[in-house]
Amino acid sequence: MLPPSFxxxxxxxxxxxxxxxxTVAGLATSLSIGLVAAVASTVIALLLSVAAAIGGPRVDAIVVGLIDLMSSVPYLVLLILISCAVGRGLAGVTIGMALTHWPSLARVLRAEMRSVLARxxxxxxxxxxVGACRIAMAHLLPAVMPQVLVGAILALPxxxxxxxxxxxxxxxxxxDxxxxxVILAEAMGYLTAGAWWLALFPGAVLALSVMLFAHVGELARSVLDPRSMQE
Incomplete structure (x- = not known):
C-alpha cells in the first residue's frame, strides 16, 4: 500500500x-476484449444489413424488428444477461458485447444500402x-465500407x-x-483507508483511453465520410 513515488x-x-x-496489463486485456467484440459486432451488423437489403421485404422486416428489439433493452442489462447466460468470464463478456453492440451500426448500414439500391x-x-449477391458484392459493400470502418473504430471504446x-x-x-x-472493483474496498491511488490512476487511464479512441473514430469519420470530406 505504498503511495505514488519515483x-x-x-x-x-x-x-x-x-x-x-x-494498469498496463489491465488496459491490454480490456483493449483485446474490446477489439474482438468490436470486430464481431461489426461483422454481425454488416451481414444483417446485407440480408435486409437483398433478401426482400420479409427479411427486411425481420431484421428491422430484431434491431428494434435489441435497441429497446439497455446495453448493460442485456450485456449482463448474456454474459451470465454464457457463463461469465472472458468468453461470456466477449460474446455478450459482440451480440449487443451491432444494432446502431446495422441501422446505419441498412439505410445506406437502401439508398444505394434506389439509384x-x-x-x-x-x-x-445481374443477381442480388453480385450487386451486393459489386455495389453495396464498397458503398458502405467507410461506415463499416468508422463503426468498428467507434465500437471499440x-x-x-x-x-x-x-x-x-x-x-x-x-x-484473477x-x-x-477488476482493478477498480478491488480499489473500492481500500478508498476509505486513504489508498486513493488504487482507483485514481486506473480510472484515469480508462477514461483517457476511451476518449482517445472515440476521438480517433470521429477523425476517421471526417476523413472517410464523403460529405465530411466535401465540407
Missing part, C-alpha cells in the same frame, strides 16, 4: 504489486440480369467501457484476470 509512479496495492504494471444504375444492373463496467459490477471477468474493471 520507484512506483502509480503506487502499490495491498499485495505489494506495482499499480503501473497492473438508377442498380435498376439497370437488375434489368441486365464502447466495448472497453462496457467490459470494465460489468466487470466492476461483478458480472464480467473473474478477479487482469482487467481495469
Amino acid at each position: 520507484e512506483h509512479p502509480f503506487g502499490t496495492d495491498q499485495l505489494g504489486r506495482d499499480m503501473l504494471a497492473r 438508377p444504375y442498380i435498376a439497370q444492373s437488375r434489368s441486365l440480369g 464502447h466495448a472497453v467501457l462496457h467490459e470494465s463496467s460489468i466487470t466492476f459490477l461483478g458480472f464480467g471477468l473473474s478477479p 484476470e487482469p482487467a481495469l474493471g
Whole structure:
C-alpha cells in the first residue's frame, strides 16, 4: 500500500504489486476484449444489413424488428444477461458485447444500402440480369465500407467501457484476470483507508483511453465520410 513515488509512479496495492504494471496489463486485456467484440459486432451488423437489403421485404422486416428489439433493452442489462447466460468470464463478456453492440451500426448500414439500391444504375444492373449477391458484392459493400470502418473504430471504446463496467459490477471477468474493471472493483474496498491511488490512476487511464479512441473514430469519420470530406 505504498503511495505514488519515483520507484512506483502509480503506487502499490495491498499485495505489494506495482499499480503501473497492473494498469498496463489491465488496459491490454480490456483493449483485446474490446477489439474482438468490436470486430464481431461489426461483422454481425454488416451481414444483417446485407440480408435486409437483398433478401426482400420479409427479411427486411425481420431484421428491422430484431434491431428494434435489441435497441429497446439497455446495453448493460442485456450485456449482463448474456454474459451470465454464457457463463461469465472472458468468453461470456466477449460474446455478450459482440451480440449487443451491432444494432446502431446495422441501422446505419441498412439505410445506406437502401439508398444505394434506389439509384438508377442498380435498376439497370437488375434489368441486365445481374443477381442480388453480385450487386451486393459489386455495389453495396464498397458503398458502405467507410461506415463499416468508422463503426468498428467507434465500437471499440464502447466495448472497453462496457467490459470494465460489468466487470466492476461483478458480472464480467473473474478477479484473477487482469482487467481495469477488476482493478477498480478491488480499489473500492481500500478508498476509505486513504489508498486513493488504487482507483485514481486506473480510472484515469480508462477514461483517457476511451476518449482517445472515440476521438480517433470521429477523425476517421471526417476523413472517410464523403460529405465530411466535401465540407
